[in-house]
Amino acid sequence: MAAPSAPRASTVEFRHVTKRYDSRAKKTPGAVNDLSLTVPAGKICVLVGPSGCGKTTSLKMVNRLIDPTSGQILIDGVDIMTRDVTELRRSIGYVIQQVGLFPHQTIGENVVTVPRLMGWPKARQRARADELLALVGLEPDSYRDRYPAQLSGGERQRVGVARALAADPPIMLMDEPFGAVDPIVRERLQNEFLRLQEELAKTILFVTHDIDEAIKMGDLVAVLQNGGILAQFGPPEEILARPASDFVARFVGADRGLKRLSLSRVGDLELRPVVTVPVGEDVAEARRRLRDAPIPYLLLVDDQNRPIGWVPDDDIPASGRVTEELAIPMSPLLDRRTTLKDALSMLLDANVQAGIVVDRNRRVESLITVDMIAEWMREGAADEQRVDGVAEPATVDA
Amino acid sequence: MIRWDWIPGNIGQLAAALADHVVLTGIAVSVGFALSLLLALIIYRRRALYPPIAGVAGILYTIPSLALFAFLVPFTGLSLLTAEIGLVSYTLLILIRNIMAGLDSVAPDIREAAEGMGYTPFQRLVRVELPLATPLIIAGLRIATVTTIGLVMVTALIGEGGLGQVMLRGFNFRNYAAVYAGAAVTVALAIVVDLLLTGLGRLATPWARARGGT
Secondary structure, X not given: OOOOOOOOOOOEEEEEEEEOOOOOOOOOOOOEEEEEEEEOOOOEEEEEOOOOOOHHXXXXXXXXXXXXXXXXXXXXXXXXXXXXXXXXXXXXXXXXXXXXXXXXXXXXXXXXXXXXXXXXXXXXXXXXXXXXXXXOOOOHHHHOOOOHHHOOHHHHHHHHXXXXXXXXXXXXXXXXOOOOOOHHHHHHHHHHHHHHHHHHOOEEEEEEOOHHHHHHHOOEEEEEEOOOEEEEEEOHHHHHHOOOOHHXXXXXXXXXXXXHHHHOEHHHXXXXXXXXXXXXXXXXXXXXXXXXXXXXXXXXXXXXXXXXXXXXXXHOOOOOEOOHHHOEOOOOEEOOOOEHHHHHHHHHHHOOOEXXXXXXXXXXXXXXXXXXXXHHHHHHHHHHHHHHOOOOOOOOOO | OOOOOHHHHOHHHHHHHHHHHHHHHHHHHHHHHHHHHHHHHHHHHXXXXXHHHHHHHHHHHHOOHHHHHHHHHHHHOXXXXXXXXXXXXXXXXXXXXXHHHXXXXXXXXXXXXXXXXXXXXXXXXXXXXXXHHHHHHHHHHHHHHHHHHHHHHHHHHHOOOOHHHHHHHHHHOOOHXXXXXXXXXXXXXXXXXXXXXXXXXXXXXXXHHOOOOO
């Protein structure tokens, strides 16, 4: 390697990794059976499965809190057993469910645990602590000197993530990192973490028992079943659309079609153009445009092409100009990044057939309808049936 | 009849006895603590040694103090050494138990986080587990110290005793003012030392007071 600095992200490879426990032992972590998978650099790989499936065991073998019975784990092609265990652990970020912050240290001290162990100068430690607190959304001036007992569960989880990132490790291990907080906070932490990861691009191994979290967080999902057997490994879309076994199908749940909705975004669909008319347009022109519209409504927009409301064809006066008074209440506004699940929910809630897709500046882009989402779903269901091999070849038409 | 006027005339003697008492207690608790810490760390490394070590410390603790001193005198004479051997023995059980309870009180997730982040076992012990054990260690020191202050009195019978000497002489000469003065100063010493240790504990554990507030 030419660069002296550590790589930002590393590849993690499990090669036929097995961990057996004495069956006579009273309480053991889940065993792992011949696990082979590769997590490419910069990706989030979620290990998911029921309790006792060996997902946490697999994770802890990466930083050698547990040593495998047989097989190898390689980081950037190097067997971790050849590395000094302390140095290995300091090069891997570690986040656990109960966070494990040190109660006797301030938040600032907690965050720079690994830099302190590595002997960074004090000033650099302080600067890094502030930088990381800001990164995870905690105002350094008001959090730096507090103790963990003074923080809420969600705040502690953030500190846990900041601490794991402190020495800029190329790999992070996260064991149910958002498991101990309420669903609302969890959702927010997940979203924030995904946004962080877009910049950080670390290699992340993430353990959860929650399939929804796995699908949301993972670039890759490894579904493990009891006995530590890898049931399926692939992108979440593939797990949902083509479960490899009955176990996976049952584990992802009967609502996997709906789950697929949360994976796809409005921008993934082929959207229809929307027929608009600016305020002040002559009604004759409005009628002419209406002839080409797929629905008997025109979308009234302002001079910046921002939506104001719908104008039904019946309400267009015989002569004069189109005015704002004609507009009836708006459809929900979505953008291309809205998930289909949210889009469908908004359309159902608003009790309208069509939603308006707008860009960053709220300018009208296109139209999305419940029918379009339903059509997309049908295509997906057809895919699944083909995979199961129980249905006749599906006809997918446009 | 109590001659209270004995007291003002013998402040010097009381002060000397108090100093003696403090030194006897200080040596006993310091040596006892050092020994207990060493034994606790041995137990920490080899858990199987906990029952035998605690068992021996427990037997020492149950021997009546007079019997212990009487037993030691033929070997070590009427000496400071005899007194301290006895006094130290009595601190061991309390201190070992409390140090171990403190180390065991560290939550498993904290230990796991420390290990996973690359603390060596020694760093984990010194920087995480012992600091977190401080409240229970201090609690043990308080009990051990106050107990020792009381037991030092008994060593008057083998020629030591600090304030115990004052009281013993008071009994022998029916000088009850000296008895009461010795007792009062001893009680005051115990209370003051206990408060000092409590304060020390609070200073050493600022995190334990930081709760809830934003």
